[in-house]
Amino acid sequence: MNLTLKVWRQANSQAKGKMETYKMEEVSPDMSFLEMMDVLNEQLMTQGIEPVAFDHDCREGICGMCSMFINGEAHGPDRLVTTCQLHMRKFKDGDTITIEPFRAEAFPVIKDLTVDRSAFDRVQQAGGFVSVNTSGNTQDANAIPIDKHDADKAFDAATCIGCGACVATCKNASAMLFVSAKVSQYALLPQGKVEATDRVLSMVKQMDEEGFGNCTNTGACEVECPKGISLENIARMNREYLSASLKG
C-alpha cells in the first residue's frame, strides 16, 4: 500500500509543534501500525531527518505504553485494540493517516507523539491499593470465598492498562473511566472494602488536582477503551463517592 502520513512533530515540551507530511510506499497490510512507524523512522534517518519519537514497549496490547491518536481516534479505527495491535490491513491503499499524541492538559507532550502520563501514577499513589504489608503472613487465600460474579467483575475492571485512551478521547479530558476501574476493582472485593471510603475520596481528589476534566456521561471513553472497560464502573464510583462523602 502507498500511504501519506501527517505526523505531529514537536521537539520538546516547550517547543511549538506542527504537522509534517511523509510519504510511504509498499507498506505491507500484515504490518502492525508501530512496525509501519519503524519503517518510517528508518526511512527518515536515511534522509537525515530525526525519527519520530513515540512510546511503545510490549507490542502485544498489555503494557499500555503506546498512545497514538490516529485519524481522530485513540488507538485508531479498530475496536478493542491498542495502537500496537492495530494492523495496516485496516487501511486502504492511498489513504492519508493523521497521527497525533494523546492530548490532555494533564498529559503534557514530551516529544512528538510521546506524552507524560505520570498523573495516572499519582492518582494510584493516592489510594489505589489495599494497605496490607507484603510479609506473606496473611490468612489462607481460600479463607474468604468470593462470589464468582463479583470476582469476575473485579477482574474485568482490573484489566485496565492505564494507557489514557479514555482521557484522550473525552472532550473534557476526564479520567473517570480510569479512576473508576481501580475504585471498582477494590470495591467489589472484600479485601478492598475496609478502606473503601478513604480510597475513593483521596483518588478523586488527586484526579481533580491533576487537572483532569469532569465527566459529562458522553460514553466516548468506553467506545475507545482498548480493554472494553465498562461505564458501569463510573456509576459504581459515583455511588461509592456519594456514600463516602456522606460518611465523611
Added chain:
Amino acid sequence: MAKQDSKIPEGPVADKWNNHKGKINLVSPANKRLIDVIVVGTGLAGASASATLAELGYNVKTFCFQDSPRRAHSIAAQGGINAAKNYQGDGDSTYRLFYDTIKGGDYRSREANVHRLAEVSTNIIDQCVAQGVPFARDYGGLLDNRSFGGVLVSRTFYAKGQTGQQLLLGAYSAMNRQIGRGKIKMYNRHEMMDVVVVDGKARGIITRNLVNGKIERHGAHAVVIASGGYGNVFFLSTNAMGSNVSASWKIHKKGAHFANPCFTQIHPTCIPVSGDHQSKLTLMSESLRNDGRIWVPKKLEDVKAIREGKLKPTELAEEDRDYYLERRYPAFGNLVPRDVASRAAKERCDAGFGVNKTGEAVYLDFAAAIMRYGKEQAHVKGLDENDAVLVKKLGQTVVRSKYGNLFQMYEKIVDQDPYETPMMIYPAVHYTMGGVWVDYNLMTTIQGCYAIGEANFSDHGANRLGASALMQGLADGYFVLPYTIGDYLADDIRTGPIDTQLPEFEKAEAAVKAQIEGFISNKGKNSVDYYHRKLGKIMWNKCGMSRNAKELKEAIKEIQELREDFYKNVNVPGKADEFNEQLAKAGRVADFLELGELFAKDALERTESCGGHFREESQTPEGEALRDDENFTFVSAWEYKGVPAKAKLHKEELNYEEIEVKTRSYK
C-alpha cells in the same frame, strides 16, 4: 579454575531456609532508616522487592526506563503462577513442586534455591489475594487452578490470560502505597548506565534521564538488579521492545559473574513470523495446551495442498493428522515441557510438515475441546447433547471465558478466527534461564550487589517450567531478598550516606558520557536496528533451538565482526541532551553484541544437551537430548576479562542430595 561459593546453608534441604532465616543478621527498625537501597527494574521482582524493602523501613530508590513502573514486561505474562497449595487435592506438595522444577530444569539448578522457592510459593498466593488480586474463582467462591507443562497436577493459579498483569498491578499497588508514604522514590524514564563499585562494594549507579538526557549519580548501600532477561539478543522474541541486558551486563563488566548464558527458553506456542518487517513475536500462553491439541498433517501432499490454499485444516480427517506430541510422549501428551515441545515442532517442520507459507508453523487445535466443553454444558443445562451446532456454540463460550483475550489477540494479528480454524504456532525465544550468578542470598560476586527475578540464573536450570517465572519473581522480591539483604546491610548501619563525589562515581560518569559522545559523533551509515537485526539472525540461526560446534564457532566470529562494524558505522541521530530513543537503543545493542558472543562461547563449551540447550553432537538415537552428567553437572559462571573471548570460566558444582539425578523422560 576457581570455585564459586554458593553459601548454601547446612542441614537437610527442607530445613535450610528456615534455619538460615533464624541465623542471619538483622537490621533494627531505627537503623533501617539510615540505609539506602537502589532497585533497578519494576517487574514482579523489582516492584515486590521495592515495596517490601520500603515497608521494612529502608529508603528505596527505584528506577525504570518506561514511563511508569506498571509497564514492566512481567505485565505480559499470560498463563499463571504455580503454588504448592494442593487446593485440588490431586497430590501436590512442596516436595512435588520442588521435584518437578528440578526435573523440568533438567538437573541443572541448585537444589537449595529451588526448595526455598517451592516453600514460599504458597505465601505468594495468600499475599496476592490479600492485596486484591482478582484470581479466577469457581462457583463456590474458591480459587480455581489449571495445569501447565511438565507436571501431573493442577497447581497453576490464574486470572484469565492476564495473570502477569494482575500480579504486576498488585505489586505496583504495593509500591504505590510506599511511594505515597515517601519511602520509595520512583524514577520513571531513567536508564541505569553503570554500577559504581567502591572498595569492592556496590555503592550506587549512574543513570541517564531519558527525557532530558541528564546523567545523574545515585548513591546507596546496596544495589538490586531486577531488570529481567536478555531474550532480545535474538532481536525477535516475545520480550518487550525495550527489554535489555544492559543493567546485568554493566555489573558483569564490573565483577559480577554471568551464569549459563546459553540456557535460553524457546517457547513452543508463539504466533509465527509473517515477514521481514516483524519487530517482535507474540506468545500464545502455554495454558492453551491444556485444551489445544498440536498436530501437523501426516502426508506431505496434504501439507502442500494446505500451503497452496486448496485444502483447509478443518477438512483433514482425523486419521490423516499427526498429533506428534501425543504420539511421542503419551504420558504428558500436549503438556510436555517447553523445550521438548519446541524441538518436536522444529523436527516436524524441518521434515517438511510446516503448515504455513514459510513452512514454519504447526497447528494448535481447539475443536475437540470446544465439543467436549459444549457437551458438558449441554448436559448441565439439560439440552440436546447431539445437536452439534448448539454444542459447538456452548463450547465456544466456555473456551472464550478461559482464553478470550488470547483468541482475540490471535485474531487481530493473524486475521483468522481461532474458534473456527486451528491456530498456527511456532517456537520463539521467550525467557532466559541464564543470568547473573548469585549465591543463596541472591548476592552477585560484587559485594552488596544483588540480582533477582529473571535477571539471575538460579532456579530454573536449563529449562523453566510454565507459570514458574511469576512465582520466582515474586518469591525473590517479596520473601527472599528482604531477609537476605539484611544480613549484608547489618554491617552498614554506621556507614552514613554514600558520597557521590567519590572518584569512583566521577570515573564511572565520565565513562558513560564518553560512550554517549562516541555514539552521537560517530555519524555512520547504518541504523541501530540494522545491527540488532543482524545479530538476531546470527543468534537464531546458529545459537537457536539446535546448536553444533561448527556453527557456534562461526557465530562467535561473525558477532565479533559485527561488533567492530557497529562501532565504526552506526548512526545515532539527534543529541545527547534530549529525548533520544536511538541513543538509548544504541547503548543496549552495544551490550547485546558482547553478551551474544559470551552466549555462543558458553554454548560451545557445554558439549552436552540439556533442557533448552540442544547440542546436535549429543543426542540419543531417537533424537532426544542426551545429558552428560559426569562432565557437566555444574553452573558455568563467567568472569569478565576485557572482552567476551577472554572471559574466564568458574564452575559451581551442583550436588543433588535430595533428588536422584535421572534421565528426564516424559514418555
